[in-house]
Structures are given as structure tokens and as C-alpha cells.
Amino acid sequence: MAAMLSHNTLCIIPNVSKYGRALINRHLSKKTHNLEWKENLQYALENHHELYLRPIRVVNSRLGTSFSGAPIEHRRLKLADKDAILQTQFSTVFSRGFEDLKSYLCNDHYDVLETTLWPLSALSVYLTELRKQEETLKEGFNKYAKNDIPEIYVAALLTNHLLSCLVYGNQYLISNDYRKKPPLCPCSNRDCGKYITYGQTGLGHAHIWYGRPDVVVMPKQKNNSYMVPLWYINELEQEEEEEDEMKDMHPLEIKVQSKFKHFASQVLSQAIIFAFYQSNVMKKRGITPLTTLLPSLVLTPSHYYIIMYDYKNDILLSSGHQDSSLWDDTEDFRFNLSAILHIWMVLNYNDFVPTLDPEVIHDFARSSNIHNILESQNLLGETEKISRKNSFVTINTNDDDDECVSIKDMKDYIKDPHKRKWY
Ligand SMILES: [Zn+2]
Secondary structure (H helix, E strand, C coil), rough: CEEEEEEEEEECCCCCCCCHHHHHHHHHCCCCCCHHHHHHHHHHCCCCCCCEEEEEEEEECCCCEEHCCCCCCEECCCCCCCCCCCCEEEHHHHHHHHHHHHHHHHHHHHHHCCHHHHHHHHHHHHCCCCCHHHHHHHHHHHHHHHCCCCCCHHHHHHHHHHHHCCCCCCCCCEEECCCCCCCCCCCCCCCCCCCCCCCCCCCCCCCCCEECEEECCHHHHHHCCCCCCEEEEEEHHHCCCCHHHCCCCCHHHHHCCHHHHHHHHHHHHHHHHHHHHHHHHHHHHHHHCCCCCCEEEEEECEEEEEEEEEECCCEEEECCCCCEEEEECCCCCCCCCHHHHHHHHHHHHHHCCCCCHHHHHHCCCCCCCCCHHHCCCCHHHHHHHHHHHCCCCCCCCCCCHCCCCCCCHHHHCCCCCCHHHHH
């Protein structure tokens, strides 16, 4: 039996170990001396804005390229007999997360698995400090916007003051591919000054797709057995040009056409590779996965997008048809709390087990066409070799710079103890 803070009193929760109890008490009681976070949570649930995920079909793609060099021709999944758009709700896919939150708020005696309490403790701290985090991000973005904000600063600000806060243990790695690497969090908050953790985030297969997610977030309670890759896009660099690309679009799509198309290829290829990779990790550790539908996240300073790929049933879902705002549009730099809930559930997906209805899976299996594309090149079996590593050797018949995995200074390279002979 174990205890946790609820409505300012201790209530009894079964099945929590002594170790878990001590940590949860520390995190939920010290930092939640007022109930502001519960009010924020209740408000977020009562005013939840739905996010819609639509099935995507990959029509064509070149394989054996980096994520950023993977031209993926894709479109919404079409219906043969009706001109309609298919979609599913985020709250249906993550129904367990919403049920857990609602029952936590409604019941004095809250029966949850111990594992769910870890992400909940992270969320409680974040919602308690919400105003402070909003102010820090606002100041940070304003500061760097004046100097044409470099992407690494966006990545560091959002990682330190949003993403890593939403997982227990705050563990993350920012790709060491960035040329500029600020050693400390670049925010102006005097209490922060956190060291930034850089590392190798490389992921993929040389003959399929490969590359380095900008950041990976790793909830600590799982001993790093799972992670979530993130792609940061500094949308200030994106150009506003549309018009003639809209001619084949459904009228409903034109209304909500988003900026997503500018970076769709790289984030879709990354999401697909990540799902296969995570399956390999589980297999290697002898763990039966609770779900085969895995999420990836794309963030800009103002928007977020969620992609989910079911590697077993070959179903690809994306919220990329619309720009979902990180911020509440009616107020200056106040978070859209629905965005916080969505991102929190995505980062802790292993505890909230996103799933599709079995009948939906049955009807839409292989709808994304990825399995067919890989099979046509005898590469479906190779997905079992998708792994994390620093470089992906490709057989290049030309010297196309776009195919390079990384750029190194020659002087730095000769000092590298692991260097290979050039050829
Ligand atoms: Zn900071």
C-alpha cells in the first residue's frame, strides 16, 4: 500500500512499492503545496481541444537516403466510393491517458499502476510552475527572434522548459550534430543555468532511411528502454508560398492546409524508422510490446504535430493537415493546455498505450503502403536491423553532398581516435 497527495490529504493507493512511494511523495507533496496544478489540469480536461489524426498513404519514395534527403510522395488515404476524409481523434487513440487523468481528479481512491504515477508527478510539477515556464519561453523566444533565432536555441529552450519537464527524470539528448552548442540553457532565467546534454542520436538503416533526430527524450523510470524522437523546425525560416499546389485538394483540406508539407518527408521517414527501431529494442530485451502504434513529435516555436506509425499493421497517422498551436491564441504566451496534455501523453506513450480499435486495424492494415514499398526492394526484413548508431555507410556512386551523413573539419578529424582511413 502506498500514499499520495490528493486534495491536500493523503489517500491510499495500492500496489506502489516503498521506493516508488517515497519518490512520489517527494515530488507530489513538496512542489504541490497549493492545488494550482490540479486546477490547471481540471481546466485542461474540461476545455480540451481535440486533435485529429488522419491516415496517410505513401505513394512513392526513394530509399537509402537520410531523413532530410528522403523525398516521400504521400497523400491522404482516399475512399473509392466517397469523397470523404478519414480521421480519428487523439483522445480515442490515447483514451487510457484521458481516463487516468479524469479518474485521478474525480476519485479520492485512485487505482493506477505505479508506472502511471511517474509521468503524473512530472505533469504536476510542470503545471505548478506553468506561469514561470511560459515567461521563460516568452523571454527566450523574444530575445533570439531579434537576431533571427538559430534552431539550436529553439531546441534548447523547448527541451529545457517544456519537453524534458514532462517526463520523470528530465532525461534527454540534443543531437551533437548542431554546429553551435551552447553549453548552458540559453534562457534568461537566472535560476536556470542548466547544462545541456548533447549526444549521439543517430538512428536508421543505410539502405532504408537514416539520420539524427534533433532531440530524444527518455523517461527515466524505464531504464531507457524507450525514447521519443523529436524534430524541431524553426518555422521563421519557412517560406510562405502555396497557391498552385492546392489544385488537387479536397475543399476541407485547403481550409486547414498547414506548414507541415515543408518538412513532411523528413519527419514521416523519421517516424517510420523510429517505430521499427523501437520494436527491435523491445524484441532484443524480450519484452512483448503493449502497442505497435508509436508516436513521434514535431515542434516549432508556435506549433506542434504528431505522427504515429503502426509498424506491425502498416498504418501511418498524422496531424500534419493542420497547424496545432502550442499557445492559447487569446492570450500572450499562455500555453494551450490541450497541447501540454497531448505532448505529455506522447512523451509517456509507454504508460498510456496508444491504440486503434481492432476493427479499424483490420480494415486499414497496410494502408500506408510502407510494407509494400520495402517488400518490393526486399528490404522489409532489413527493418529488423534498424539501430542507433553514429554513421550509416552508404555505397555512393556519385559525390552528391546531400548524401553525406555528417560534415567534419579535416583538422578535427585527424585527431579523432576512432577515425577510419579515407577512401
Ligand atoms: Zn533555461
